[in-house]
Amino acid sequence: MSEQEVYQNFIDWLGKTWWGLPDSEQLLPMIKARYTAEEAKFLTGFPFSGRSLEELADFKSMALDQLGPYLDDLSQKGILFRKESDNTVRYSLNDSYFVFFRSAFWPGLDDEDSQRMAPHVNKYYFDGFYDQYVTAHAKGLRALPINQTIEDTRQILPYEDVVKVLDNFEYFSVSACPCRHRKNLDDDSHTCKKPIGNCLHFDTLGRYCVENGLGREITREETERILKESADAGLVHGISNWKEKPDTICNCCSCCCLWMEAYHKLGHHKSLDASNYRLRIQPRECIGCGLCVKRCPMDALQLKFSADVQNKYNKAPVLDPPLCLGCGVCVHKCPTDSLTLERKDEIEDPPATIREYGMRFMADRKAGVALKRHGSY
Structure with missing residues (x-):
């Protein structure tokens, strides 16, 4: 042969x-x-x-x-x-997704094999590999709100409270972000300056990574520190999109994350699934600095003129609601606390298990209906 x-x-x-x-x-x-x-x-x-x-x-x-x-x-x-x-x-x-877009780049190596593979993986992503996800109602990750950004913490759902989520795990590990690492290895791609050591895995997957040299074991406290540093850097917490035994929390940038790229560059209807929170803006508190607009990974905010706003620019952010992930990245660094997250009126639960998620994905792929893109700008 x-x-x-x-x-x-x-x-x-x-x-x-x-x-x-x-x-x-x-x-x-x-x-x-x-x-x-x-x-x-x-x-x-x-x-x-x-x-x-x-x-x-x-x-x-x-x-x-x-x-x-x-x-x-x-x-x-x-x-x-x-x-x-x-x-x-x-x-x-x-499977192919795991072996090319995850485990290959978790070790964060800059060796000959990784350098040879990265350009092909990056091109393959745009050359049909992600097309099947254009029909998927549920994406692989769901935005996990930054805790301190939620106005009424009594309303936090257990599967969207990062503290309670971490309570479910006994083992913690961290690997390199495979999305940013493979982009940075590719001379034909852009270079991302966001931190890389923040792809978090738990329990079975975490042990697998550590036992096989694909990551290192960390403590619960170090996990929380990595989440804090990622939030400070403007990264979106993206958790496995099922309630029972999620095994991953990614920390996603808008330029490298394969779910973000699916929205921004492939025209998919959304990136990550949104959390059950929405942005609440208090324009009168706003100083018009525009930091929230720069930090939003979905371009969901625009700074617009308003005669009712009392700042030197007479401007305040305006939200395109369908685009908002409810991630809290914009809220986290607002200097005036004019932004908060509040719970949506209608709650949308993620799939209960990874099996249910997979069944939904397969059904959507079989139906073959491309979904309408979110956003109204």
Whole structure:
């Protein structure tokens, strides 16, 4: 079998995951940058759900002492998912989204493999990979409000209170932001100056990252510090978009985040799912500095003239409500406290579980209806 056939067979197999693997001229060079031909041949047909070492030894007709170290090496590359529970280690093949847009860049390496892969991944994103999400009502991340920006903290929903969210976890880890890191590795892309060490993972995913060199273990206190520093830097807290056992909090910028880029550059109807909070503006308190306009990741605010505003510019921010994520990034640094978040009248719950989220995504993709873009400006 030729090398070309080996890679094509693997592409066909990896394309069977829930995310898929759309065709593109970037696909083969990207695959070659991530997998050797030997790995591609070995992984063709590899299960997408967890299997024990003994099961895989039978499946591959290999000795345990030969197979185990090889599977562990692939796990350390972020290609396989390795999970240990009840004294049993199970392995599964990671899907295309996970392996190209997440685990490949979590270590934050500036090595030859990462440099070779990043340009192809960046181009592949725009060349069809994210098109299937144009039909998705629920995005992969949901905006998590910055705590101090909510006017009445008694109304905070448990799954939108970052303190209560963190209470659910026993294990915390941090990795490099894969979105900003892959952009910064690519000479043909822009350079983002926002902090990178703030991709947070919890419990099972957190342990996987640490055990395989894709991140480092941190304390609850360090997690809170990273969230504070990210908020100060103007980054949006984006949490896994399901209520039960979310495993990730990203800290997203508008220029690199793949969900933000989907809105700003691919024309999707929204970026992240919005929180259940909306911005409340008190124009009379505003000094017209425009900081909120600069910090908004969705361009949802404009500084406009108003004769009723008593500042030297006679200007105050005006909101385009459908664009607002309810993230609190604008509120967090307002020098006059003229901005706050208040709970919306109608609450929209996220999917209950990751399984429900996946079922919604698949149903939307099957329906194939592109959704109308948010915003009225």
